[in-house]
Amino acid sequence: MRFSKFITNLERKQMLNLLSTGKRIDGRDLYSYREIKIETNVIERAEGSARVYLGDTDVLAGVKIDVGEPFPDVPNEGVLTVNAELVPFASPAFEPGPPDENAIELARVVDRGIRESKAIDLAKLCIIPGKKVFVVYIDIYVLNHGGNLIDASALAALAALLNTKMYNYELVGEELKILAGYQPLPVKNYPIAVTFGKVSDYIILDPSLDEEQIMDARLTITIDKDKRICAIQKGIGGYFTLQQVRDIAKIASEKSEELRKLVLSECK
Amino acid sequence: MRFSKFITNLERKQMLNLLSTGKRIDGRDLYSYREIKIETNVIERAEGSARVYLGDTDVLAGVKIDVGEPFPDVPNEGVLTVNAELVPFASPAFEPGPPDENAIELARVVDRGIRESKAIDLAKLCIIPGKKVFVVYIDIYVLNHGGNLIDASALAALAALLNTKMYNYELVGEELKILAGYQPLPVKNYPIAVTFGKVSDYIILDPSLDEEQIMDARLTITIDKDKRICAIQKGIGGYFTLQQVRDIAKIASEKSEELRKLVLSECK
Amino acid sequence: MRFSKFITNLERKQMLNLLSTGKRIDGRDLYSYREIKIETNVIERAEGSARVYLGDTDVLAGVKIDVGEPFPDVPNEGVLTVNAELVPFASPAFEPGPPDENAIELARVVDRGIRESKAIDLAKLCIIPGKKVFVVYIDIYVLNHGGNLIDASALAALAALLNTKMYNYELVGEELKILAGYQPLPVKNYPIAVTFGKVSDYIILDPSLDEEQIMDARLTITIDKDKRICAIQKGIGGYFTLQQVRDIAKIASEKSEELRKLVLSECK
Amino acid sequence: MEKSEKPLITEDGLRTDGRGPRDLRPVKIEVGVVKNADGSAYIEHGKNKILAAVYGPSEVHPRHFALQDRALLRCKYHMAPFSVQDRKSPAPSRREIELSKVIREALEPSLFLEYYPRTSIDIFIEVLQADGGTRCASITAASIALADAGIPMRDMVVACAAGKVDGHIVLDLNDIEDKNGEADMPLAMMPNKGLITLLQMDGLVTQEEFKQMLELAMEGCNLIYQIQKKALKSTFIKTVEEV
């Protein structure tokens, strides 16, 4: 199998030794991302789509838009639904069946970043208040698990949204009549998830799959276009000190700029 | 573990010896209930609620009221739904997952007592015939399994119903407008479930968890306020003689009075 | 157990030896069906029903008719739904739970024959275009698994359809008013599924349960009343040569006539 | 469907299907009808049409369900989608799950499960057509299927309901009586010693009515027991001839 499930104790020691010199097994320094490649509009049949390669991680996000009912407490807003699937296709560690806690956490963290930063102008997706609104489905599809699925997925979701086209329509009574042409989805913020791992006392950015296996804790900070924090998620059974959390929030803010530039330039 | 799953043969013999003298391991005689405590309105957020302690058994019943459609064959009546959950919280013998046959039987026996005695005046829960009625959800939540869940659950359900408040409303077209104040749920009968176990040839009332483990058969008789029988359920793979059934029905009738008095006094 | 799960190597050899002489263990020649018995209207409560005995195989098909919504892409047509259940009742090889791949394949092959041959005149099952149509449920229930479930099920489904009575109705506004009397379901084609097995290089018609266990591949050809092919399904992990497929299609066409005559004479 | 307005008992004391209050519906039993099963039976009880099949004693799957000191008895009561007026979803309903349980518990006291430790005995019941009283007819049929499978028994189990309809105590309620009557009380027993192995009731009756229903249901059981015995005897003869 090309996928090594277990890291030996020796490998662990080597990784720690390297970290003590500020380096990582793949040559990166502690706060660097792996190489990122973004392809957009990869699924013509979807309203929007993007594929993100982050090192060995390969994530595809597809956007479909449907017409449905609004939630009763926000009758004037469209609906956002984020779903993630960790299909066994992408890793022998993924189980078949309905989304497990990891897939659900992944989807919810991506969802929170988009929702809390108000990335989609949901008010513009209302068709008939209280009755008909557009429903935006973002489906995240992991095609190869190479570590740090959250950042890759959040990036793919944002790129797919920036790339989403909606048909033009007019209302005939309460029915939608589809008109010629397309308009972009109203996207007004660009949240970027930045994830750190804690290996022993070292904090590393963008953990790879190998690093995830010796990592004690994980912290994701999602930063919006105005450097505000819009979502946080600590994961895995370890801890952080207050100082570590403060440092991470600061680095996340800086790093988010890089990624945002990249995604915006790809989606122009 | 504080919960002993198995009764040894020796314990079994001791229990039988005691029974032959008309006594039980916890000091009760054959036809006595354990101590019963009823607390009502324990969940302010629910329309009605009650918690019943029956010896070590601890059951919480919550009532929620919603608006829904009537069944097509009774368009002028509200809908009653009873659900029970035997969450692993309450006993290592309970499995996670959707309700199993025990939880379903428990819910259906409680349901039958309430339904057949017409405890809830469902005709008064009709809003618009054939279209809109109130739906009464009774959720039974076992918090500690100490034996005889049926009687405790039926008691908690009845106490919760007696304690249920519905908002006042007026119809504006076909929509409900909620008005100030509350009215009680129309409850017009008070069914009491009385459960017996058969251990060897002894009939005992209100079996404890230990007794349930050596019990051969179970019989529940539910009695309404006019001493009529409104539901019966035999359980577990044993048998009763005709005479035993007749005796049980008679004792059930007497015992139901005690419990009914108790629940009515608590719910005044 | 009366049901032998495994065929020994010796039995396998004997079966192959026999086949080399053009005979089969139950005395049939290669292209003969086992004895077929069709009973119709066996479930009075269903709108249509039929039970087919094909050797030891025993299949019951029931038809229920309900009112529902059409599919959006064919607003003027009724809906056909075929469901099959391989309940453990019928064979220790069947597992409890929702339909598995075998049950789904069985239902879909039967469905395809009926659908593609346009056996039911779905246009006549439209009540209000785009809103209300009749939904025809065919439920296939295997009562004993004796091999070749596809042919027996397709036959039972067809016989049940030919035997289906619908109530007369008139529309009062958008509601159906049921009138006295019945009319037959509009059936205008009679698809017959004919299944072959390949054992080593021998092609046999209507494999029995024993033969299915040593069979390498399966091929079903469904033939309509005008000798046209309306569905094909290859099954099990083996292969056929082009010549074998051609031969099978020819024999299927001939054999379908026999079965069609039988079912039509039973359903007169 | 609105509730029936017609009386369920006429002035002559006759029921919707012409029976008197203490009459059984016609009962027909066949044994050995499912070839793959170790034992099986078919019952027509009124318009109920029910098949019961028994598999076992056999190896338990999954294995960790096996019991060290006796056979694992499992029972699945299932209704065909076309067995009732409105098509029933094939997924097991709460009612079917409860009935599977009480039927298993009604049959269990008749069996020497301790003879077959670490095995399973599986009872499958398929209701092809339902007409009130399916659980009773199912028990009657399943007990025969168990006998047909050669499972050693203390006694047969036989079941029949009594109930209250239009104020009268009646035997063996049909579908209309079950739905519109005042009470339905299914009862199963081992007839030799009159031991009651299933007892349920929905309805509202006095203690006195209950006593009458108990006796009437047991009478009904005894009537069906005669039919059950006849069905079994004809099989045993068949079995002997086969040898």
Next chain:
Amino acid sequence: MEKSEKPLITEDGLRTDGRGPRDLRPVKIEVGVVKNADGSAYIEHGKNKILAAVYGPSEVHPRHFALQDRALLRCKYHMAPFSVQDRKSPAPSRREIELSKVIREALEPSLFLEYYPRTSIDIFIEVLQADGGTRCASITAASIALADAGIPMRDMVVACAAGKVDGHIVLDLNDIEDKNGEADMPLAMMPNKGLITLLQMDGLVTQEEFKQMLELAMEGCNLIYQIQKKALKSTFIKTVEEV
């Protein structure tokens, strides 16, 4: 329910329930409330009413889930159908599945799981009534239940949220504030060394606000820790008396 139009913070700086920005809601803790469990606790935190029960260390079911080098820690956070305004379906929601995960991960660093290889420790949390901040109250209660079960620990875990409401940084948001405020940040920590074991946030805040919220939430944790300790002490006394 439409969003509230009323201010969440009055001109006097008071909140809807009368608290100041840095005030906790009342917290009440009871230990040893579930007889069958190995350890248990009940917490009332504001109007939250939550029970936590711990079973284990015990044999793992199913067995192949067992870990060779440490105990398997499992956690199930579950809301009663009547715990919220609109009845909640009893089936676990995606939210409950996520919360079960983050609560387990918040408690895990406090435990010496390596002391009990090949066993399981199961934490069950039942939310009987929900009022904002259930995950924090659940963690606080579950940590006590673990202590009550005698599971060896590095430190207790205690949790509290801070957030932003009407522009103010506030401690321990209630339901209305959670739903209508700008940000909610639950935090759990092991108080002895101030190690953060859970941190989540929904909302939109600046780096500076985030720092303030971090400190405030940790303050809140320390306040609750005092209550937690008191609850545990009274149990230990009880335990001694029992002997």
Next chain:
Amino acid sequence: MEKSEKPLITEDGLRTDGRGPRDLRPVKIEVGVVKNADGSAYIEHGKNKILAAVYGPSEVHPRHFALQDRALLRCKYHMAPFSVQDRKSPAPSRREIELSKVIREALEPSLFLEYYPRTSIDIFIEVLQADGGTRCASITAASIALADAGIPMRDMVVACAAGKVDGHIVLDLNDIEDKNGEADMPLAMMPNKGLITLLQMDGLVTQEEFKQMLELAMEGCNLIYQIQKKALKSTFIKTVEEV
């Protein structure tokens, strides 16, 4: 969506996408595209975009599924929610379950499963975009993924459909032709000896038309086989260079 009113074949005999009746759509294959898998392939066949990954031979989970005399071959065909016009629920549909089965059975005759007793070989197929003929393209890709995983084979398996559209027998139907045509017949074969491992048909055709379709589909398979071979050759070269 209402059925198309436009002719599917023009007067010049051309199809909606400009092809002649016996033309294939463009096919592009890449090998070794999923790093974690033991073997993988990507196919674009018309607008179909499909990934296939193979894991194994490896230990079987759950263990009791293992076969004593050969490898357990499993296959899961799955469509991404965004692969079709209307979003598809991620839960497997009945169609996906049937296709998983027939694809597995189409590939099975090409493999020496008996070389790897007590192991599993898992094939995962993810349809990223669907455009008619996904099962054929999936089989073509999966066979390459199996080769890429180094699973020993008798022959490759390659698949292509023929069908009947507007009265014409045509090769390799696209989505519109599949939905609005008269018949679609997917066929898979092992090309060296022309052995047919998958054959299905929906539609209504005469025996004569069926024969023409059979031959045309086999021709199509042979065309795709050339592309398949080329894709594999370029990988083997790559593999050599890597060493």
